[in-house]
Amino acid sequence: MGKKTTIALTVGAAGVAAWAASKVVSKQVPREPKTALDFNETIVLAAHGGTVETPENTMAAFTKSAETGVHGFAVDIRLTKDEEIIVFQDEMTDRTTDFSGKVADYTWNELNRADAGYMFQDGNGTYSYRGKGEKILRLQELLEAFPHLLFVITIKDSPDTYEGSLMPSKLWRLLETTGDQDRIVVTSPFDEQTDRFNLYAQNKVAIGAGNEEQMKAYTSFTSQFGHLYRPNADLFTLTDKKGVFSIRTDAFIHFLKGLNIKVYYKGVSDLERVTKLMTAGASGFITDNPSAMMKQVQSAEL
Template sequence: MGRKTKVALTVGAAGVAAWAASKAVVKPKPRTFKKALAFEDPVVLAKCSGMKDVPDMTMTAFKKCAELGVNGFSVDIRLTKDEEIVLFHDEYLDQTTDFSGRICNYTLAELQQADAGYMLTDKDGHTPYRGTGERIVTLQELLLAYPQLLFVINLMDSPDTYEGSLMPSKLWRLLEESEAEDRVVVTSDFDEQTDRFNLYAQNKVATGAGKDEVKKAFGAYSSKFGHLYTPRADLFIIPEKIGLFRMNTESFMSFLSNLNVAVYYENVNDKETIEKLLNAGAAGFITNHAEAMLAVMQQINY
């Protein structure tokens, strides 16, 4: 046996020993139960944007989705100039309203003068909601309007911005005042934002995983050291694939489920895929096509 072979075997044996030792000593630590995610059946959350027949994230859109029977909403939030929390996806107003510029450059009173139905065009080129009173909605308004529904709240402002630095504390204060702690999940692409929020919430509110946390979890799952992974979030909102990596396997969902982490999928529309994910253990879906999603769920008896 050559020297290189002996070294390789020694290193391999040491690795196995380290794995066995860590598995004997370290036990996975599941997330604490969160009431917001306590659903017996898979849920459907509506984004209420890109619906084509109603303006994005307006009360008209939320009302239509609620009437369909969704379990709740997934909403994007931003901070205004006077530090109010509004529902809006884009940083700039030009795409959906008759205003221009950034959300953070306007007060709430100014923003609510904007026509939120201004840009919606139907198949015939008409603008049926222009001038009909559609306006930008605050998070507080929606929480009050639908106290029975679940909200996934996505912090859009980067933590490096002034607005982003204030958002975690502002959001916590609003949730506390609205007594909504048990019916929301707070998430962000920036894990730093969720961590900042949790400094105020102290694990009283369910949180979602950002991009880095998802990568970390998948890396742990794919390795021999998954037992060392401690989740920092209660919910993963993920697509079926990220790059070359499949996020839709039963084993990955089981890995997260054993840690008391729920998995919701987004950007899924066809019946076959929805059924496959449900059978694999998906806890829910976030969709721009709530009516079609609910119809599929009914067809497959969920």
């Protein structure tokens, strides 16, 4: 046996020994159950209120989606110049409002004058909600309008910005005031934001995984050391596009479920895929076409 072979075998044996030792001393700790995610059925959330039949983030959209029987909404939030939390996906454009630029450049009183009923297209044509009284919404008024529904709230402001630095504490104070902690999931593409929010919430609110947390989980899952993964989130929202999470989908969902982590999918549009994901253990779907998704989920459950 050559020297290189001997070294390789030695290194390999050491790796196996380290893996075996870690299995002995390490025990996976599932997340504590969260009331907000305690459903006995596959849930459907309308993204931004539902954007196929009505302008996103408007009361018209949320009301129409609620009438389809959805279980709740997935919304993005941003902070205004005077520190009001509004429901808004991206920065201002003259397509969606009468303004342009950063949300943080405007006060709530200024934004409240905007007409949010912009022109939009669906499969049947082009429509306009201009002049129908649609306004940009504050998160508080949306929570009050639908007190029985689940909200997955995404903090969009970066922690590196002034408004982003304030958002975790502002959001927690709002939820304390409204008493809605048990029907809320807070997430952000920036894991730092949810970490900072949880310093105030102290695990009283369900947390969604950000980009780093999802990558950490998947890297652990595909390695031999998945048993060492310690989750910091209660919900993973995954896309159904090609990419890292398209690999071994069923097994990854099973891995997360073993840690009491719920998995919601967004970007799914056909019944066959919905059925397969439900069979694999997906707990819910986030969609911009809630009426169609409700029918697909109900068909898959038959």
